[in-house]
Amino acid sequence: MDEILWQEIMPWMVEIRRQIHQFPELGLDTPKTASRVEAALDELGIRHQRIIGSGVVGYLGPQNGEAILLRADMDGLPIEEKTGLPYASTIKGRMHACGHDAHTAMLLGAAYYLKRRERDLTHPVTLMFQPGEEGPGGALPMIKAGILDHPRVTRAVMTHVDSELPWGTIGLFSGPAMASPNDFKITVRGKGGHGAHPDKTVDAIVAATAIVQGCQTLVSREHDPTEPFVVTFGTIHGGYRENVIADEVELTGTIRILSPAEIERTLTRFTQFIEQLAAAYRTQATVEITRGYPPLVADAAFTDQVEAVLQQELGFDSVRRLPKPSMGAEDFAYIAEKVPATNLHVGVVGPEFVTGIHSAGFNLDERALITGAKAYAAVALYL
Secondary structure, eight states: OOHHHHHHHHHHHHHHHHHHHHSOOOTTOOHHHHHHHHHHHHHHTOEEEEETTTEEEEEESOSSSOEEEEEEEOOOBSOOOOOOOTTOOOSTTOBOOSSHHHHHHHHHHHHHHHHHTGGGOOSOEEEEEESOTTTTOSHHHHHHTTTTTTTTEEEEEEEEEEEEEETTOEEEOOEEEEOEEEEEEEEEEOBOEETTOGGGSBOHHHHHHHHHHHTHHHHHHSSOTTSOEEEEEEEEEEOSSTTEEOSEEEEEEEEEEOOGGGHHHHHHHHHHHHHHHHHHTTOEEEEEEEOOOOOEEEOHHHHHHHHHHHHHHHOGGGEEEOSSOBSSOOTTHHHHHHSOEEEEEEEEEOTTOOBOSSSTTBOOOTTHHHHHHHHHHHHHHHO
């Protein structure tokens, strides 16, 4: 790769990443970020269009043939930033705590490089800048709007920062690589009364605590121990005061399932288990499950091809196979259901690293930007 050109691209990427970092936007509503992406694509002379409200698509290479899609997400998180960086978020209660600002800058950096090498592209390249990955999901609306159709996409790659890998490295995992997140709300209803007379009540708190404890046996006693599966309770609310037995308790949480074949059975059994356990405590339970993204399955053969290219272009020491999948979630899974796809984990840990992603103190080593951009460019040029 042309290292002199990458030296030119690096400060350009850093500037864009910091601009986006200062003004994080949430969900599908990312108009300022989309406009900044469009301005960069205009600067580079790259053809682009909006599909869905804030989704941006750029096009490089020949207009005919089988395209490879490179995807970056653009949205932030509702977290109050506590990094103290000079380019920290200027919007209260919002932060790019998952590195989507970096993903966007990496893909724009790759676009910069590929535009200079456009004559070397033997197939179309689709640049996907997607809102809403953190919810409610922007990939599926962009698929429905035709991003995979013209030109026809036959392979796809995404990046995600990895706060367990050092900067300068890329990690890959093939097969089921990220989990399906399924959020739940459980409402337990009993009969309230005075704390001095529990025999005249049906205690919803006692039943709720039994549910929290009991659900872990779904993991330890009813699920294949070699298949990753997580049940997490995130909130519990109920009761009025210290001497009143609660008549209602609400619990919320998430179920993370890695195997696509296990989703229906697991969610059905979860609901059945809760209802039966609540009945054993003379309460009633209502279970509401919000289905999330499907598991992200990285195509094994395509991942092997990507790994070989990255080893050639970035060096063997910079590319590694990850030992285990992530129980995090990714709506890139919808694209991976349509075409062979894989996820590049870009290491971001450096001297100033403090905390991992989704935390108020997350700070990535910006030297990782060039690693991600080079990876995007390499797969576009050589696959």
